[in-house]
Amino acid sequence: MIATMEPPHSTTQSHAYEYHAPVLPQEVLEALLPAEGKLFVDCTLGGGGHSELLLNAGASVVGLDQDPNAVEYASARLSVFARQFRAVRSNFGEVRSVLAGLGIEAVDGFLLDLGVSSHQLDTAARGFSFQADGPLDMRMNPQGPVTAADLVNTAGASQLERIFKEYGEEPQARRIAARLVKDRLVRPFRTTLELAAAVEAVSPRRGRTHPATKVFQGLRIAVNRELEVLEQVLEHLGGLLNPGGRLAVITFHSLEDRIVKQAFLRRSTPTLDRPEWTGPRENPECIFRKITTKPLVAKELEQRVNPRSRSAKLRVVERLGLPHRLARC
Ligand SMILES: C[S@@+](CC[C@H](N)C(=O)[O-])C[C@H]1O[C@@H](n2cnc3c(N)ncnc32)[C@H](O)[C@@H]1O
Structure with missing residues (x-):
């Protein structure tokens, strides 16, 4: 929407x-x-x-x-x-x-x-932010072919790792990707806060930056082919x-x-x-x-x-x- x-x-x-x-x-x-x-x-x-x-x-x-x-x-x-x-x-x-x-x-x-x-960031329904709950979308063009949920729920572990590492510069990329691939077998990720919580479980908060910051950046870049x-x-x-x-x-x-x-x-x-x-x-x-x-x-x-x-x-x-x-x- x-x-x-x-x-x-x-x-x-x-x-x-x-x-x-x-x-x-x-x-x-x-x-x-x-x-x-x-x-x-x-x-x-x-x-x-x-x-x-x-x-x-x-x-x-x-x-x-x-x-x-x-x-x-x-x-x-x-x-x-x-x-x-x-x-x-x-x-x-x-x-x-x-x-x-x-x-x-x-x-x-x-x-x-x-x-x-x-x-865009402040509109929870666009799914760009881990500050508020919204659908895991992240498309700047709402008719774009791929959402962040599509990637998180269907990409292979190595593709997710690459997205988090290359586009998010996330040092824990491999562990986070493995965790998401495991968790999604139980229930697919649907919302921003579900994803943020899963990332935080692997990479606990240190300092002021939210641990999901880099994962969200990586996904957004991938979704929009920026x-x-x-x-x-x-x-x-x-x-x-x-x-x-x-x-x-x-x-x-x-x-x-x-x-x-x-x-x-x-x-x-x-x-x-x-x-x-x-x-x-x-x-x-x-x-x-x-x-x-x-x-x-x-x-x-x-x-x-x-x-x-x-x-x-x-x-x-x-x-x-x-x-x-x-x-x-
Ligand atoms: C940082 S904002 C621009 C703000 C703008 N300069 C202003 O003063 O309000 C970036 C905007 O660019 C759009 N955008 C980003 N990548 C784009 C692309 N590849 N093609 C068209 N629009 C894009 C986003 O949808 C967003 O609205």
Whole structure:
């Protein structure tokens, strides 16, 4: 079931961030340089907070989200910008065909603010959180083919172990997977709290972090194929940017950040060298120049007001204006 939420009637601050407070707002504006006449794609629309910042600066925005609830909410919230804004329900992995369908060849910037929104996390019925009981779902797109319950109840022990280890970086991955496979013979897992309790039985609570945190992260990433989609989309966003256009990506954990860092490095390195070559050669994949050498993180005040911002990292690149053969990175 899709949880709905009344959108505010205006975009005033008091209502603005009920759904999700955008992280690094000032840094995103400085990264994307929105202005009248420019067109941006907000690939992760959520509650529309970042889109609103771009719209307020006079830019036009196409907002994508695979969650129909986010599209509905943000569309209502940003309805005052009707002439500048349109929202499309889509996975951002489909951004190329979405833009082609709208007759758009290239844009001035893309924003990806990865992961789930606060609203998704806080809605027990979506099954993302171990803080409240809900169905073990975790799909951002409620029509996605696989739920977390499907994985927990049907995947083999080694597949579960891999999900917890690779996507959750959970040190107890093997023991937890074995326990789940045993327990599900008695009764399949149906709810978030059932899963959280089983994980806690294997890996008791130490410190402030809930022992199921990493298992939930791993499952969510697997259910939504988050890393595969991210890797794929980073391959073709550069080709959809106007010269001088910017690509800004906000990540929330090291797995995502590593993918973004490596993709940006590979595409912003002007020359390559190998021991077997006589000298450096031009990198045919170099289409960007780095705007951030190190990721930008939230300032102390933002971290205090919006704890979610504590793990946010923003990396930004700019599409080179000249054919890469002539351009200097
Ligand atoms: C962190 S929230 C974005 C919040 C937004 N920037 C704001 O200011 O409200 C991430 C949103 O991206 C969506 N999302 C995540 N991965 C997606 C994907 N591959 N395709 C489309 N939407 C995605 C989620 O459904 C969620 O609504």
